[in-house]
Amino acid sequence: MHISLKIPKLAYLILxxxxxxxxxxxxxxxxxxxxxxxxxxxxxxxxxxESYLLRQKVTIEGSIIExxxxxxxxxVIIQALNPRGTRTTYRTLSIGNPTETWLIxxxxxxxxxxxxxLINTAKIGTLIQAxxxxxxxxxxxxxxxxxxxxxxxxxxxxxxxxxSGTIDPQDTATPRFTVYIEKWACSGDAMICGNVYDKEPxxxxxxxxxxxxxYFCISKTEQGLFEYPELPPPPPQTTPGFxxxxxxxxxxxxxxxxxxxxxxxxxxTTKSTxxxxxxxxxxxxxxxxxxxxYWPAAPYENQTxxxxxxxxxxxxxxxxxxxxxxxxxxxxxxxxxxxxxxxPPDPTxxxxxxxxxQYPITLNVTDNEGLWxxxxxxxxxxxxxxxxxxxxxxxxxxxxxxxxxxxxTISKPGWSKTxxxxxxxxxxxxxxxxxxxxxxxxxxxxxxxxxxxxxxVTLKITDSVGRTNAVSTIIQVYNVTAxxxxxxxxxxxxxxxxxxxxxxxxxxxxDPGWDPRCDVNNxxxxxxxxxxxVALHYGETY
Numbered sequence: 001m002h003i004s005l006k007i008p009k010l011a012y013l014i015l016x017x018x019x020x021x022x023x024x025x026x027x028x029x030x031x032x033x034x035x036x037x038x039x040x041x042x043x044x045x046x047x048x049x050e051s052y053l054l055r056q057k058v059t060i061e062g063s064i065i066e067x068x069x070x071x072x073x074x075x076v077i078i079q080a081l082n083p084r085g086t087r088t089t090y091r092t093l094s095i096g097n098p099t100e101t102w103l104i105x106x107x108x109x110x111x112x113x114x115x116x117x118l119i120n121t122a123k124i125g126t127l128i129q130a131x132x133x134x135x136x137x138x139x140x141x142x143x144x145x146x147x148x149x150x151x152x153x154x155x156x157x158x159x160x161x162x163x164s165g166t167i168d169p170q171d172t173a174t175p176r177f178t179v180y181i182e183k184w185a186c187s188g189d190a191m192i193c194g195n196v197y198d199k200e201p202x203x204x205x206x207x208x209x210x211x212x213x214x215y216f217c218i219s220k221t222e223q224g225l226f227e228y229p230e231l232p233p234p235p236p237q238t239t240p241g242f243x244x245x246x247x248x249x250x251x252x253x254x255x256x257x258x259x260x261x262x263x264x265x266x267x268x269t270t271k272s273t274x275x276x277x278x279x280x281x282x283x284x285x286x287x288x289x290x291x292x293x294y295w296p297a298a299p300y301e302n303q304t305x306x307x308x309x310x311x312x313x314x315x316x317x318x319x320x321x322x323x324x325x326x327x328x329x330x331x332x333x334x335x336x337x338x339x340x341x342x343x344p345p346d347p348t349x350x351x352x353x354x355x356x357x358q359y360p361i362t363l364n365v366t367d368n369e370g371l372w373x374x375x376x377x378x379x380x381x382x383x384x385x386x387x388x389x390x391x392x393x394x395x396x397x398x399x400x401x402x403x404x405x406x407x408x409t410i411s412k413p414g415w416s417k418t419x420x421x422x423x424x425x426x427x428x429x430x431x432x433x434x435x436x437x438x439x440x441x442x443x444x445x446x447x448x449x450x451x452x453x454x455x456x457v458t459l460k461i462t463d464s465v466g467r468t469n470a471v472s473t474i475i476q477v478y479n480v481t482a483x484x485x486x487x488x489x490x491x492x493x494x495x496x497x498x499x500x501x502x503x504x505x506x507x508x509x510x511d512p513g514w515d516p517r518c519d520v521n522n523x524x525x526x527x528x529x530x531x532x533x534v535a536l537h538y539g540e541t542y
Contacts, residue, residue: 041066041272043076043264051279053286054251054315055154058278061244064095064264070241072096074266075210078245079201080157083256083280087160090147092195092211093243094236100268104144104167106212108133109194112176113223120216122190123223124310125183130159131176132194134209136167144208145197150179152218153188156248184251184313187218189231202261206271220293220310251313255282286315287371290363292347300382301417302352307361309347314367320344323366326351329359329379341368352420353381386414386467387425389459391443395489399478400452402489403516406430408443408459416465423463431458446516452479484520485537493537501531 041064048059060078064071073096080089111119112129122128130150136142148161161177194212199205215231237243243264257277265271291311299305307326314321321344326335328351339345353359358380366372391408398404408428416423430438432447433456449455455477460470487497504518504526520530 072240109214152185290375429460
């Protein structure tokens with residue numbers, strides 16, 4: 001049966017009004033939704049000056065206020081663009097302890113040479129690869145912008161790499177970027193900064209992870225993977241309501257107006273943006289800067305010292321150093337190296353100081369505009385010194401009628417002014433204080449004591465120019481019957497004795513690696529009989 005209901009027009013209008021009057025459910029925003037500019041959060045930005053010249057330090061700072069009080073536990077993003085609109089720097093500063101749930105993890109920063117071998121030391125004037133590994137731990141794909149900024153030891157940006165793409169759920173991406181280590185780059189502890197955003201900061205992008213930093217070394221002479229100390233990352237900034245950082249202008253900057261885009265965000269839905277500018281002046285007519293290093297750091301009389309002025313810089317735009325003038329502060333004439341704009345001179349030179357003392361070294365550099373500058377630093381020349389005798393012996397608790405090996409290879413040669421080099425040790429004089437005195441050119445020697453006692457063993461060494469040095473050590477020889485099959489004399493015949501004998505199998509006294517302890521039966525060769533004898537007594541203790 002069909003029933004028809006007729007609703008009066010007035011009732012219908014009342015029903016509509018009641019529906020419209022119902023409270024609207026609030027749907028919270030997720031981190032994937034667009035953040036809003038919050039009037040409760042305000043960030044400012046400024047630089048310490050309005051204009052700069054090349055190599056000058058640019059301090060970037062500002063305030064962050066949230067709900068009228070100094071803000072903390074947030075991130076501040078800085079993106080720098082040069083007058084051509086090219087990206088030069090990305091930084092993400094942590095203020096306090098941000099508590100957001102980060103959508104992306106930066107798991108690694110690394111450097112490689114152009115053959116894709118890992119390095120931690122980059123040579124000036126070479127191409128390297130800088131890389132970042134990022135991980136999307138979520139169950140949904142994530143579009144990201146990953147950046148790497150490489151700085152030299154003066155915080156001059158050397159290059160920026162950026163990659164935009166989508167990372168699948170629980171997957172990683174490892175983009176790599178080519179960076180040139182400029183010839184003017186400052187050597188020493190340099191830094192890589194890795195960042196990841198949802199889009200360009202200048203377009204309102206936000207950080208998807210805190211910044212990750214790593215240190216590496218820039219060297220004038222070396223490149224590769226060396227024992228470089230792990231340095232701690234820069235600590236977060238702890239002053240509420242304030243941030244600061246700095247960069248340095250390169251010695252070859254682009255003149256004009258630079259733009260800094262700054263974003264602060266304290267939650268995925270709350271952010272504030274601002275920007276500021278500064279100017280880099282065209283520095284034509286700016287004189288070069290003289291700088292040099294030398295090695296070794298503590299040279300001796302008549303030792304070759306290498307002086308390197310490659311850290312000197314032609315500060316003007318498109319300028320080149322065409323002349324190096326060295327004054328070594330002694331009686332020798334100045335050394336001048338000259339070149340042209342297209343063929344600059346070699347910035348290195350060598351010199352020897354004949355006498356001890358402290359000398360002022362002055363370097364004068366001139367550029368192609370005829371402008372010049374000088375720098376002076378002292379060098380101390382140390383006197384020659386003789387050799388230093390030293391030795392070890394094994395076993396550490398020797399016994400009568402047992403071979404003791406004395407090793408003087410740890411003796412050190414001295415520096416000879418006459419030779420202009422380290423003087424080699426030519427003779428080792430051993431006095432075993434049991435009536436045995438031996439002169440030999442070999443630093444390793446064996447000796448057997450037949451009586452128990454405390455013996456003073458004296459080693460006197462002589463170098464090629466006749467200088468001597470001596471050292472004495474008292475050793476105690478124990479009255480314990482020697483068991484030749486206990487090769488290392490530790491009181492037990494074990495695998496070490498078998499291994500030592502096997503290691504010297506087939507050797508005779510004429511061989512360089514001869515060890516008389518392994519010739520258990522004293523027949524002049526380490527053979528199967530010696531190994532069998534050791535094995536026969538395996539496990540015995542004394």
